[in-house]
Amino acid sequence: MKAVRIATRQSPLALWQARHVASLLTAGNPGLEVSLVEMTTEGDRFLSAPLSAVGGKGLFVKEIEQALLDGRADVAVHSLKDMTSVFPDGLILAAVPTREDPRDAFCSPEGYTLARLPPGARVGTSSLRRSCILRAHRPDLEIVSLRGNVQTRLQKTRDLKLAGAMLAAAGLKRLGLEHHITEIVPVADSLPAVGQGVLAIQCRGEDAEVRALLAPLEDLTTRGAVRAERAFLAKLEGGCTVPMAGHATVVDGQVHLRGLVGRPDGTRVVRGEVRGPVPEAERLGEALAEELLSRGAGDILRDFARREDASRA
Template sequence: MPATSNRESILVPSHDASPSAGALGTSPLRLGTRGSALARWQAQWVAAQLQRLGTDVQLVIISTQGDVNSQPLDQIGGQGVFTKEIQRALLDGRIDLAVHSLKDLPTQPVPGLMLAAIPERESNHDVLVCRRAADLEALPPGSRVGTGSNRRRAQLLFHRHDLIVSGIRGNVETRLRKLAEGQFDALVLAEAGLRRLGLQEHITWVVPRSWMLPAVGQGALGVEIRDGDRRAQQALAPLNHSDTNAAVQAERNMLRALGAGCLAPVGAWARIEHDSLRLDGVVLSLDGTCRLAVSVTGPLSEPVELGVLAARRLTSQGAADLIQFSRNPSDLS
């Protein structure tokens, strides 16, 4: 599907006399983003950080396949449905930067592109949104829980096989409306998205990570540029958060080494503990009846190796079979 875009300047250019502004050039950097409220928030946040550092930014709104097609994600191509058109615009030179939610960005590198910055991560928790119960344990049997994620679905069913877990598409506001209309008894959403949109009052319960491991890269943003674009790379360098970068690298390399994609029932959580990097990973069957888990620790300087180690240990437990089966999931709608 061809990408469609319209250029939109949303920030007033900075008039501060910053020494770096002249060195980096005077024309605005064109930042590509999806048009949803959450994607705009993320792009505007990155643009504001760059402006504060003396770099003017112009937003370019790009419609992706995931935005215009309301079918379940696994039926419209799965991986990259929210990113391919934006990456194409970056390669074509129509934009200079692309802001992604890292949980949506495929782990397979795109020739000619590079991740130039990963800012400090927001919460990577999942949350329950519900008016009938205080937490997931208190939901009555047969309650209908909405999620568009195989990872959330599998972990919900692992703990509560008596729930009806149904697919849901649409932006955050659309999902909340469907809950209010009674189409669902509860939703499971990302805490970071609700907080970024100022909708945290809808959070009923923050799901413990011991109950539900987050998606790879959940809560983190990634800013992608053309490989070799020194101006963009220099402008973005101050936005990179080294601890978040290491954690996300470990998670993404675990997912890549598993041969899984963004839609697989795979969870991961990497973090710094006692000057080391710890990574917890999980792979489940779609129906939640089988759960494989691993926890590994390694040097902070070796996130890629730690991710590969976690994947090898999960594979030795039979993760490959679960992932292969997930490529032909049952209809969640």
């Protein structure tokens, strides 16, 4: 194969991710020409409202996936946490490279850590998951919606004189913006989103030549964790409309998956965890989802569905 076209969003982080994958491909395939097909997605265009109010995480991937299906690109690179639990027919998750830091980071212009935030502090985030977790720990906090790319959210944090903002550590590290991080938040305190820190490399399932080209980029440990997390997500049918988190680690062939579902205001959070062998990753994800549903997550999801139906009536 002589040339590959990679579809990507135009944000600085998305371009970094696509160029990173391009460099991995060219390093392993001398003479291969790699070009980027830069695109603007619906999620990039609607920045004035919270993501949950304009359609959820699929807004960042639909146009890019369509470019694959139309043959305008051969490969797509996404942040896995932006992807829905089900892919369009004909597309596959061809490879997941080694995961970057999956944790959340707190960035405070004033140097605050979460534990030292003053009463009633204003904290920015674009994530219902982070809002739920923050409010569960600190009901006094005022949550301010922040949309836009990583640099934009950092600038808005300063412009709005917020005490700080919660972002993904992976994005900050990939962009060389670690110096903005006041605190890396432990997983036990802020459970990451499904797929956080993972690059998703997508292609057409029928394209054997591209699949072979991408195969060396696969990290089996990351894949084991992702299989459990996405099975958990699929069972809950989760997007960005209800706060939920799912994070797995793989050590010595064993998966440890933790998950939660909560109300946006943090007044109720249902948590759980499971362990088991990597070959059973999907079953473990489904089992944890079923457990949470039986312990109250089902009520949270049904309450949200009723509110959505009422708002459309």
